[in-house]
Amino acid sequence: MKLVSVFLLLALLATFAMGKDFSVTTGETNPALQGTVKAEVDRNGNAAFELEAKHIAPPQRLTPAKQFYVLWVQVPGMPAESQGELRVNSDNMAASFKGTTPNKSFEIIVTAEDQPKPESPSNVEVLRAKIDL
Numbered sequence: 781m782k783l784v785s786v787f788l789l790l791a792l793l794a795t796f797a798m799g800k801d802f803s804v805t806t807g808e809t810n811p812a813l814q815g816t817v818k819a820e821v822d823r824n825g826n827a828a829f830e831l832e833a834k835h836i837a838p839p840q841r842l843t844p845a846k847q848f849y850v851l852w853v854q855v856p857g858m859p860a861e862s863q864g865e866l867r868v869n870s871d872n873m874a875a876s877f878k879g880t881t882p883n884k885s886f887e888i889i890v891t892a893e894d895q896p897k898p899e900s901p902s903n904v905e906v907l908r909a910k911i912d913l
Contacts, residue, residue: 799818799819799820799828799830800818800819800820800913801816801817801818802816802817802818802819802909802910802911803909804816804817804831804907804908804909805907805908805909806906806907807904807905807906807907807908809842809843809892809904809905809906810836810837810842810906810907812835812837813833813834813835813836813837813906813907814833814834814835815831815832815833815834815836815907815909816831816832817829817830817831817832817888817909817911818830818832819911819913820913821884821913822880825882826880826881826882827880827881827882827883827884827886827911827913828878828879828880829878829879829880829881829888829911830876830877830878831851831866831875831876831877831878831888831890831909832874832875832876833866833874833875833876833890833907834873834874835873835874836849836868836873836874836875836906837868837873838868838870839868839892839893842892842904846892846893846894846902846904847893847894847895847896848865848892848893848894848895848896849865849866849867849868849875849890849891849892849893849906850862850863850864850865850866850890850891850893850896850897850898850901851863851864851865851866851877851879851888851889851890852888852889852890852891852901853879853881853883853886853887853888853889854886854887854889855881855883855885855886856885856886859900860889860900860901862897862898863877863879864877864879865896866890884911884912884913885911885912885913886911887908887909887910887911888907888908888909888911889901889905889907889908890905890906890907890908891903891904891905891906892904892906
């Protein structure tokens with residue numbers, strides 16, 4: 781029984797480790813920001829992604845000040861779809877976001893917004909990553 785548990789744990793770790801790293805382009809509004817995205821195809825055939833951001837200023841500190849960061853997924857040729865708010869931990873100036881999409885080729889875009897659920901992304905882009913699995 782222990783051998784089966786160890787094998788399952790190793791298989792799970794190997795699956796997580798196989799995720800690809802994707803580069804992130806940061807916007808001019810937050811020049812110290814550093815970000816990474818890991819993505820992989822999950823067992824359901826969806827793209828699972830995780831965004832990690834460091835040195836990200838709270839949106840209230842931007843010029844002009846905003847109230848929220850919103851993460852969007854945009855498939856080529858389609859409008860961007862909001863995935864939710866990216867919340868900054870002001871103690872360590874970091875943020876993370878996990879999500880899934882049925883698409884294997886898409887962009888992750890984070891924008892600074894005045895509302896938590898805007899209909900479309902603002903032009904205040906904080907970061908962008910192109911994902912192609």
